[in-house]
Amino acid sequence: MTTVPSPPARPTAVRPRVVARTGLCAVLAVNAAVVAFFFVRAGFAANALIVLGRLTGLYGALVMAFQLVLVARLPWLDRRIGMDRLTSRHRWTGFALLWTLLAHVVLITFGYADGAGVGPVTELVDLAETTEGVLRAVVAFGLVLVVGAVSARCARRRLAYETWHFIHLYAYVAVVLAFTHQVAVGTTFTSSPAATAYWYGVWAVALGSVLLGCVALPLWRNRRHRFRVSAVVPESDTVVSIHITGRDLDELPARAGQFFLWRFLTKDRWWQANPFSLSAAPDGRGLRLTVKAVGEGSAALRHLKVGTRVFAEGPYGAFTTLHRTRTESLLIAGGVGVTPIRALLEDLDGHAVVVYRVASERDAVLHDELRDLALAKGADLHLVTGGPVPDKLAPLELKRMVPDIADRDVFLCGPPPMMNAVLGTLDELGVPERQIHFERFGLAG
Structure with a gap:
């Protein structure tokens, strides 16, 4: 196959992934400080439980908006961090959201119940019946609980991706309900025009990011191409x-x-x-x-x-030459994980070593193409066959095939058990983490 690849990326001392992660953390930290500022300016209730409940509710709203940005599939973030890592962070911030909202519900309910001299259940029912926006908040919290339950690993493994994805769409319903609740009863939201503008801006950016990355951009590209x-x-x-x-x-x-x-x-x-x-x-x-x-x-x-x-x-995906740190590379593929490795070999300059791990030679898909590419680019190709025991990519074996492995970028793709084993091997061989590049393709985390 004749290809005209894009100019290969040169190794860089500035790591795009670090820049993007630092930027995300900085944005979250700044917004957390802004939320605290507007919260203090709005004044405090007499009941300490209500004060803490309002604060946890505000931070729950901020985390919910941040979650939307993580899964918005924005190209700038995705190419630097990778969808797998963004999805993983979305999952863990989801559990933070769950506990934050739980604290909000419990603290607010007990705080108002204490002031009214009634039980927490009675107070929660009364708030839902008499206070605008509270019933919507209860429904939103219930949806977050359901989404959180199906995100647990034991549940996720039992669900088809399409089922998991359909259930997660209800998270957007929860977002809308939570926003309307905040508009209706959020004292900080209405405490000043600046606070109102800030929160409208937060939600506009979060929901706009989702619409742009998940809806508008795919529709535009497919219509065009x-x-x-x-x-x-x-x-x-x-x-x-x-x-x-x-x-x-x-x-x-x-x-x-x-x-x-x-x-x-x-x-x-x-x-x-x-x-x-x-x-x-x-x-x-x-x-x-x-x-x-x-x-x-x-x-x-x-x-x-x-x-x-x-x-x-x-x-x-961030499994590209954008993240190179060295001029020479090692590409390790297992099974059908050879597909992005074969594409990367076309795009890499500098000397490359390719290690292709399969059970038998007949399982070596695209091996002829790899061999021809390796020959054309002056790369070394090792086809490693046999069962999983003994480990033919153990430290001694890999060091024998690639003596200068610690001085190379390593691109790794294959079945999860193999990838985990190779990552352990690379650690034993002293390959710096910044030189190891891999991506896991489980979209549900």
Whole structure:
């Protein structure tokens, strides 16, 4: 395949991921200080429980808005941090949100109950019946509890991604209900025109980010590029490559190593979105993804017809040469994890070593392409076969194949057990964390 890759990124001392994370933390810290400032200016209630309840409610609102930004799929953040890490942070801030809102409900209820001389349950029912916005807040809190419950690992593993995603859409209902509650009874919200403008601005940025990254940008790109299936090429009994064509693909900001959420618009698959990496560097004329059949949906892809329309969301991911810190590289692939590795090899300059780990030679998908690429670029290719025991990527074995491993950037992609084992090996070999690049493709965290 002839490709015209984008100019390779040069190693940089300024780490884009660190810059983006620092920026996010700084924005959150500044907003936390602003919230505290407006809270103090609004004055305090006589009851300490009510004071603390209002403060936890305000910080709960701020965390909720911050969560929306984390999953808004904004290109600047995604390319520097990665959707997997942003999703993970969204998950953990979600639990922080849950406990913050729980504290808000408990403190406010007990505070007002103490002043009225009634029980907390009676007071909560009375507030919901008589105070505007409280019933909406109770419903919002219930939705947050449901979303939090399905985010627990034990529940997440039992749910299909589509089911998990559908339940999480109710979080947006909770956001709207929480906002209307804040408008109706938030003393800090209405304490001054500046406070009101601030909170309207916070919610406008948060909801606007979601609309931009998750709705407007995908719709605009698909309308512009008109993606369609141009070829379906079986690579083995279980693996198939799908070639995508479209308009103005030279202006699509995709990089080797990134992935899209692909929806193939057939009668039985239009509602399913699956994350598949590009298996070749974008060349401005077409895109290629290579998929292994691991379920009924992915197995059906080999029967796609040429001309099938495609709705593609992306490109996403920070698994690119943007994060290079060294001129020489080591690329480690396991199984079908070779797809972004093969694309990255096209995009890298400098000497590269490729280690491809599979159970047997017949499982080495795209091996011929890797071999030809390695030969053309002067890279070293090692095909490692055999069972998982003994570990053929253990420290001694990997050091033997790549003696200068600690002086290279390491790009890693493969099944989770293999990735975890290799990450342990890299740590033992003293490879600095900043030189290790990987991405986990579980969108639900």
